[in-house]
Amino acid sequence: MKYQMNLDYSIPPGDLAPYFEALQDGKALASECNGCGNVAFPARMQCGACCNSDIKWKPLNGTARVLFRTDGGSGSFALVKFDGADTHCTVGLINPERNTTFGKLAAPQGDAPGLWLALAEEKLGERR
Amino acid sequence: MTPFNRRKDGSSFRDWARVAVQGALDDAGLEAADIDALIVASESDFFTLQLNPAALLADECGLIGVAAKRVEGGGASGHVAVHAGVAEVASSMARRVLVLGVEPSASHLKGADVGALYSLSFDAWTDGMTGIESTSLYALSAQAFMARTGASADDFAAIAVRNRTNAKANPNAHLPLDISVEDVAASPVVASPYRRLDCSPLSDGAAAIILARADDLPARTQDRVRFRAVVSAVDTVRLGERRDPGFFEGKQRAAQRAYSYAGISATDIGLAEVYDSYSGAQLQALEALGLGHGLTLAAERDGVFAANGALPVNLSGGLLGQGAPVGATGVAQVLAAALQLEGRYFGLQAQNVPRFALVDTHGGIATLNAISILEAP
Ligand SMILES: [Zn+2]
Numbered sequence: 001m002k003y004q005m006n007l008d009y010s011i012p013p014g015d016l017a018p019y020f021e022a023l024q025d026g027k028a029l030a031s032e033c034n035g036c037g038n039v040a041f042p043a044r045m046q047c048g049a050c051c052n053s054d055i056k057w058k059p060l061n062g063t064a065r066v067l068f069r070t071d072g073g074s075g076s077f078a079l080v081k082f083d084g085a086d087t088h089c090t091v092g093l094i095n096p097e098r099n100t101t102f103g104k105l106a107a108p109q110g111d112a113p114g115l116w117l118a119l120a121e122e123k124l125g126e127r128r
Numbered sequence: 129m130t131p132f133n134r135r136k137d138g139s140s141f142r143d144w145a146r147v148a149v150q151g152a153l154d155d156a157g158l159e160a161a162d163i164d165a166l167i168v169a170s171e172s173d174f175f176t177l178q179l180n181p182a183a184l185l186a187d188e189c190g191l192i193g194v195a196a197k198r199v200e201g202g203g204a205s206g207h208v209a210v211h212a213g214v215a216e217v218a219s220s221m222a223r224r225v226l227v228l229g230v231e232p233s234a235s236h237l238k239g240a241d242v243g244a245l246y247s248l249s250f251d252a253w254t255d256g257m258t259g260i261e262s263t264s265l266y267a268l269s270a271q272a273f274m275a276r277t278g279a280s281a282d283d284f285a286a287i288a289v290r291n292r293t294n295a296k297a298n299p300n301a302h303l304p305l306d307i308s309v310e311d312v313a314a315s316p317v318v319a320s321p322y323r324r325l326d327c328s329p330l331s332d333g334a335a336a337i338i339l340a341r342a343d344d345l346p347a348r349t350q351d352r353v354r355f356r357a358v359v360s361a362v363d364t365v366r367l368g369e370r371r372d373p374g375f376f377e378g379k380q381r382a383a384q385r386a387y388s389y390a391g392i393s394a395t396d397i398g399l400a401e402v403y404d405s406y407s408g409a410q411l412q413a414l415e416a417l418g419l420g421h422g423l424t425l426a427a428e429r430d431g432v433f434a435a436n437g438a439l440p441v442n443l444s445g446g447l448l449g450q451g452a453p454v455g456a457t458g459v460a461q462v463l464a465a466a467l468q469l470e471g472r473y474f475g476l477q478a479q480n481v482p483r484f485a486l487v488d489t490h491g492g493i494a495t496l497n498a499i500s501i502l503e504a505p
Contacts, residue, residue: 013253042251042366068268068271068275068373070267070322071317071320072322074259074261074264074318077264087369088368090254090260090367113254114257114258115254
């Protein structure tokens with residue numbers, strides 16, 4: 001039997017809407033816990049450190065340091081730490097041919113969400 | 129259980145379910161009419177293309193009028209279904225529960241489509257929609273583990289070889305292979321450090337077990353293994369929020385609770401079926417389960433977990449060797465450990481039958497961890 005089904009989802013991001021809207025613009029909007037001060041990126045509506053749901057938004061500058069990266073047939077991905085965040089984050093690398101360990105958040109392609117990092121030639125801010 | 133492999137014979141998951149159910153009934157000396165509850169484990173409707181599969185499969189397998197439900201926990205679906213069955217028997221909600229795990233993970237969809245669906249078992253809104261698939265996430269976690277412990281790709285490859293070697297005695301195994309560490313190193317990179325032979329396959333198949341109090345079984349089948357602990361625990365879904373992305377902390381939490389409930393310690397475990405979706409994940413799991421007694425890498429290199437070692441792991445071949453039809457995987461792991469403790473395993477039987485065996489399964493990247501401790505009859 002052959003059967004084909006095309007599914008076209010529209011998913012409301014709910015309380016995380018500001019985070020996803022910022023992401024579409026290539027901007028890193030973290031959440032900051034008003035209880036313990038933990039800064040999470042990706043953002044979350046309840047603190048992962050102390051479970052407090054009193055959260056405010058905190059813009060980050062979007063720069064990140066690569067901790068580990070993996071390369072393979074389906075792309076290149078990394079576990080990174082965004083400057084100003086207390087959590088780490090998994091991202092796709094948009095320019096994996098560059099073998100540096102610093103980068104900046106990049107807007108996802110098209111309408112889809114996603115966390116992408118553009119690797120920089122050298123540590124951003126050091127070029128003076 | 130049915131063989132686990134990529135079906136090319138035109139058979140359907142409904143056929144595999146009937147075969148697995150009949151096998152379990154025959155083994156227990158029961159008839160379909162003796163079963164009062166069916167719990168189906170199946171990870172995703174996208175694989176079966178069948179919503180409400182428990183009702184469908186009850187009907188298909190002649191389990192007329194039973195209570196039926198489907199249980200899901202990602203990669204741990206089969207094991208979580210076993211836990212649900214244990215709970216029903218323990219609470220006297222049901223007398224004889226049939227747990228059926230089934231999944232057409234290989235034959236229904238193209239591999240890339242299955243991979244895209246699997247990537248939704250992490251955080252779909254971050255990892256899944258960025259296209260970070262399972263192997264890449266496991267690879268990042270493995271790198272963190274390697275950086276902390278000094279484990280090498282060769283250590284991982286040795287596990288990939290050993291599980292395939294163990295699988296050679298298992299007539300139901302998907303990948304009973306004669307391979308070497310060099311073969312693993314020569315296989316194509318999927319996501320560094322993982323190569324093709326470090327990864328478990330997509331498999332089709334079904335497995336079924338029956339859970340009951342001894343009094344509710346025929347006299348000849350009453351002398352079977354007992355569950356001493358059924359425990360699960362979650363970790364944070366996103367790898368980046370873990371204190372150590374290379375450590376399976378949720379699994380450690382589940383294991384510690386399981387030992388406590390069973391009234392034993394890790395040193396009492398004499399055999400284990402461990403969730404080896406990737407070669408390195410087996411070592412990470414053994415560390416979190418405490419089965420290396422704080423020296424997991426040294427124990428691995430000393431052969432402790434080999435078939436003839438002090439604590440044989442994955443004599444079935446594990447996911448790497450036996451295969452991984454998701455819903456069926458955890459059920460088959462429990463079945464393998466149970467038959468080992470009963471001294472009647474159909475594959476590589478442990479040289480010395482221990483008193484306790486541990487079964488470990490997880491969904492996500494050790495995100496939802498299910499553990500059972502079984503005791504020999
Ligand atoms: Zn907090």
